[in-house]
Amino acid sequence: MILEVDRVTKRFTRRGKTDKVANDNLSFAIEEGEIFGLLGQNGAGKTTLVNQILGLLTPDDGDIRLLGKSVIQSPSLARSICSVQPQSQVSLGLLTPKQAVTLMGKMRAGKQFDPKRVDMLFEALNMEEWANIEGEKLSGGARRLTTFCMAVIVPGKLVILDEPTNDVDPVRRRYLWQVIRELTNDGTSVILVTHNVVEAEKAVDRVAILHEGKLITQGTPSEVKSSVHNQMRMEVNLLKEFDEMEMPKWMLSSHRQGSRLLFAIDQSKVSSTIDWVRGQVEKGFVMDYTLSPSTIEDVYIELTSGKEAMQ
Amino acid sequence: MNTLLSHYKYVFQLQLLRNGGFLVFMALIQILIAIGIVIGLTYLIPDPDSSSILYLATGAPTLILIFTGLVILPQQIGTAKADRYLEYMKTWPINRSVILGADTTLWLIITIPGIVVSSIVAHFMFHPGYDVSWTVVPALLMIALTSIGVGYGFSYLLSPIASLAISQVTVFGALMFSPVNFPMERLPEWLQLLHEVLPIHSMAEIMRASLAASTFTANIGNYINLGIWCILGFGGAMYILNKR
Secondary structure (H helix, E strand, C coil), X not given: CCEEEEEEEEEEEECCEEEEEEEEEEEEEECCCCEEXXXXXXXXXXXXXXXXXXXXXXXXXXXXXXXXXXXXXXXXXXXXXXXXXXXXXXXXXXXXXXXXXXXXXXXXXXXXXXXXXXXXXXXXXXXXXXXXXXXXXXXXHHHHHHHHHXXXXXXXXXXXXXXXXXXCCHHHHHHHXXXXXXXXXXXXXXXXEECCHHHHHHHCCEEEEEECCEEEEEECHHHHHHHHXXXXXXXXXXXXXXXXXXXXXXXXXXXXXXCEEEEEEEHHHHHHHHHHHHHHHHCXXXXXXXXXXXXXXXXXXXXHHHXXXXX | CHHHHHHHHHHHHHHHHHHHHHHHHHHXXXXXXXXXXXXXXXXXCCCXXXXXXXXXXXXXXXXHHHHHHHHHHHHHHHHHHHCCHHHHHCCCCCCHHHHHHHHHHHHHHHHHHHHHHHHHHHHHHHCCCCECCCCHHHHHHHHHHHHXXXXXXXXXXXXXXXXXXXXXXXXXXXXXXXXXXXXXXXXXXXXXXXXXXXXXXXXXHHHHHHHECCCCCCCHHHHHXXXXXXXXXXXXXXXXXXXC
């Protein structure tokens, strides 16, 4: 077992009063070589949890063990076991990606550091063209990839990636997932923190969904999806106000973000739903629509906000 | 010990390359400020006697060290806090005193050109009567470390806005209301009392005693004062860095 999070609670207090319970009695474990997706909306408590794993924050209750040792008792141990890509952009100043990644590698591996690995990583991510350009002249995506490389150049036993694909173009995102997968071949475990559920579904071995400080579900992607097993999802882009539209009675759960409406239906209702949505297109309510098998995003929406929206 | 040294080397390289442009720029600014203090203040005092000139010429290096540690450094820390670089450094697999040590070395290095150049210029323009003692090296180190340590202490401890306010007051206070460029006796009594506690007066005394050893002496109290401030500053910074 690489990581065990055992009934961890973290509260933030302001002027003596509990302001927010950022992590509420969380428990989960990560095995060697596993990619673990930690999903949740902004403010769900993901980064707070990561900071506790790294020993930067102390839990109010519970314990966190890395390779069997308590992080609370030896916080500096956590930093040698884990390597991190932070969520925020790291300002590199005049450092070039090559310098930054090489120095980080030397810091972690000392004399055993193999400089060839820098070139291999840059090649795998197709970023050789940026290798020797000063950081402040690089685009956000190139800088994000540089901090990714800084985290994985000499990976610890546990690599924590906080929104690694932000700002990165679609082609290089694929390369990035490839590199992450290769890391686990050597037994390195990965925590992938993200709110990009669709992308994470394809990449992770196991997933946990964090909502308002609580873990609302965890398991393999197919286990998590079992609650929506026989369902289809309809995604609709609205042209007019939601309230004026008559919704299908067989809708199972729904969620709306701006002009984007998502709802779940049973597989037997596919043709009636298509009839319904065509009608809405003719009436000018709907711009376009997509019907697809349910994803983790639907579970996520159902578990977090879907229920209120439906009833 | 070996890992500590190699970590120090890599963090130093990382910080030097990252901030290279800024550091060169600051070193140049320091030279201008130091020369400016020596020459500029002679405009303020129309016919300075040799004692006033010596005060100015031995005060300029102290002011450079104060500006670096208590003004430029806190601003830099404020930026590092705002863009979360400080938080990122805290995740590195190294002892945090290494970060403090590597950065302190960089700050020390950028003060040297200003101090050397301004002293040479002052010497040839005004012949202020320097009498440099061997103690100049430890004195410079001690003053610089105190200034840098105190700068780290308050800029880690306080919010960026609060530490910006302190550094603005420090610029003005050190230049106009501190016994660096003139003798302590000219200040009102309450300011004299304040300066017995603050480190600025002790810095100036120790600097003068090593740059013009035949004219000025520093007492043991000055050294103790600096020692306490230095420990408080770095101690506070280490406390904040390791706080969870």
